[in-house]
Amino acid sequence: MPSQTRRERAREERRELILRTARELAEAEGWEAVTTRRLAEAVDYSQPVLYGHFKNMDAISTAVALEGFEELAAGLRAGREHDGLRGLAEAYLRYAEDHPAVYDAMFVRRTDLVFGDAGTPEILRTTFGEILAVVTPFAPDDPETLTEVFWSSLHGLATLANGSRLRPTHHQQRLDHLVAIISHS
Amino acid sequence: MPSQTRRERAREERRELILRTARELAEAEGWEAVTTRRLAEAVDYSQPVLYGHFKNMDAISTAVALEGFEELAAGLRAGREHDGLRGLAEAYLRYAEDHPAVYDAMFVRRTDLVFGDAGTPEILRTTFGEILAVVTPFAPDDPETLTEVFWSSLHGLATLANGSRLRPTHHQQRLDHLVAIISHS
């Protein structure tokens, strides 16, 4: 019995090593630098080992994305409990800024994660639920739509800022504006 | 003299053929399908011919993006003149929905187009200026910040909708909400 579980434990550790390394590589040099050869070399295994743990390269970034959803949901919850709408917005934008590669895997890169579906992972619904909770007081009759609009605004700010398409000096002012127009709606 | 200009004309037509074909291929199958080999075969030349017109593959999608900025700026202007804030928002989202690959080239794919810089192409400033013009009445003291927020919201709605991450049925409601909260700010 211990032999079997020891193998399984080793396998699980290898899987986490691959995931952690892929994430670090992506954050350091972008997802285009995460190739099977470079990743295999970084974890000191040959390429086929990766395929023993993940179906393909996309499955690796999807797994990183799922980690990201866990972290983001926790951050949003904390931000919301601390400072409501503004706290959640700050937490969202901070997460996107601090983990741009993970954010990309979650929301920008092509993925087979389905969003509005029955097969949607629970954590995705949880994340959406955090935004829903903080927005509902401002649109009790149709909170879903305002949630989508608010989320889209945050997503737009996050991606355009990460792509250096917004003035880097006006982070706080944009957040103030967004929080103001949502709460006056 | 006509010989020289005939050559130049042929060269220009070839360039446009490459651009048009790349754009069609991208809209039909996504940018990942636009490879030098497939594109060369589609225009019935060998791959090195592409490099006689464009420095590399990225330069092709950048050229497509510049076409897109021209079209988008014209659409935004028409929408704005027809129905102000709402008309512009509708025009923006319609363009992104009708030309998802071009929109990607403009705002999502990595590009060497700089945005807030002195070397920014005039057409980019023109496009931004359309949004600025329609938003200024609602924030006369600091129109730039509200412009960035409004643009980010439109961009977020466009990309999340194109990635099937928003309910496809509530297009109009989201637009109504966004226009409402901006104009009440």
Place this chain on the structure above:
DNA sequence: TAGATTGTCTAGCGGTGCTAAGATCCGGTC
């Protein structure tokens, strides 16, 4: 018509994701 210029192609480099086939290790059984 001879030479220079321009245009085009074939072939090839090093990289990519991914996989088949064989070697090797290691736990379970006699």
Place this chain on the structure above:
DNA sequence: GACCGGATCTTAGCACCGCTAGACAATCTA
């Protein structure tokens, strides 16, 4: 302790990618 069988890992290779050097053909200039 010897051996078997399955899990694990590596080498080697496929077809594709962006991109370029060098040979060859077509066209313009003089």
